[in-house]
């Protein structure tokens with residue numbers, strides 16, 4: 001039997017995609033390009049276009065204003081108080097004080113995953129489906145990102 005999260009995911013997906021696309025656009029407008037060393041990290045974890053990546057350091061990771069969307073994101077373990085980074089297309093949010101090569105390489109591997117999918121619209125349904133079925137920790141895209149974490153380029 002599908003869980004509550006699995007049941008409501010299809011209903012929320014269009015709003016989730018819209019929100020993530022808007023966040024991605026915001027980071028691309030206001031974030032910083034990767035440093036030369038971070039671009040090498042991005043290259044090392046398979047990012048095809050490291051120059052397109054932008055990173056925005058924030059005090060807290062933005063959550064959707066849409067209450068339903070926000071509750072689901074938190075319930076799915078996607079955005080908890082312990083979250084320190086998140087990737088939306090070519091845009092990466094990192095919490096202030098947590099910018100490490102390890103985290104940047106992890107988030108850049110998610111950029112690679114978006115590139116492979118072709119778009120936010122194509123990536124997000126697969127990623128969220130993984131999370132609602134096996135959980136955030138065991139989602140294959142998260143396992144893959146953890147396996148690509150590195151301290152040196």
Ligand SMILES: [Zn+2]
Pocket residue numbers: 106110142145
């Ligand atoms: Zn991750």
